[in-house]
Amino acid sequence: PDEEVTDPNAVRADAQDAESSDARDGAGRPLRYTHPNSLLEGWVWKRSRFWKRWRRRWLVLLPEELRSFRSRQAARQRGTQATEVVMKGSVLRVYSGDGEAQQARCFCVGVRERNYYMVCDDENQKRSWMSEIEKALCQR
Numbered sequence: 001p002d003e004e005v006t007d008p009n010a011v012r013a014d015a016q017d018a019e020s021s022d023a024r025d026g027a028g029r030p031l032r033y034t035h036p037n038s039l040l041e042g043w044v045w046k047r048s049r050f051w052k053r054w055r056r057r058w059l060v061l062l063p064e065e066l067r068s069f070r071s072r073q074a075a076r077q078r079g080t081q082a083t084e085v086v087m088k089g090s091v092l093r094v095y096s097g098d099g100e101a102q103q104a105r106c107f108c109v110g111v112r113e114r115n116y117y118m119v120c121d122d123e124n125q126k127r128s129w130m131s132e133i134e135k136a137l138c139q140r
Contacts, residue, residue: 002070003056008045008119009104013056034075038062040132041075042125046084047101047117054119057083061132064088066109086111091137094130109133 005011023031033041040061045054046068057068058075060082067082069075075082090111097108101117107130109116120126 004053005045005056006054007103008054011045012121013043013045013119014121032072034058034072035060035062039136040128042129043121044125044129045119047119049114057118059118059129061129061136063136066091066133066137084116086116086137088137089139091133092139094134094138096126096130109137 025031030041035041038060040059042059044057044059046057046059047054057070058072060067060069060075065088066084066086067075068084069080069082074080086109091109092112093110095108095110097106097115097117098104100106100108100115101119103117103119105120105123105126107118107120107126109118118129120129
């Protein structure tokens with residue numbers, strides 16, 4: 001089942017994560033990463049499209065797309081369907097969504113069809129996601 005909260009600023013997305021250490025492999029990549037070519041991975045709260053509920057998601061930024069999964073285990077299993085996929089070239093802009101979503105540490109990924117709102121555990125995480133998504137997926 002999906003883990004939901006009404007106030008994503010009150011609960012850390014990675015709080016219940018046993019693998020949230022900063023341990024790294026020989027190439028300097030975090031051990032907790034699930035994809036060998038990912039640019040960034042981690043827990044966020046993502047706002048659902050219709051019910052506007054905040055759901056815990058494992059976000060994976062790949063060179064060609066952004067994917068969200070219900071769990072890190074789901075992301076690890078090849079063939080598991082992502083809950084969302086945003087393709088390279090479809091992203092119109094990435095911006096701070098604090099005001100629109102009325103949540104601190106929120107960023108928005110805007111595509112033609114909709115906006116995806118995500119809340120991070122801290123400002124550094126938010127800045128990293130915004131910067132890396134913009135570099136990898138924004139239309140040029």
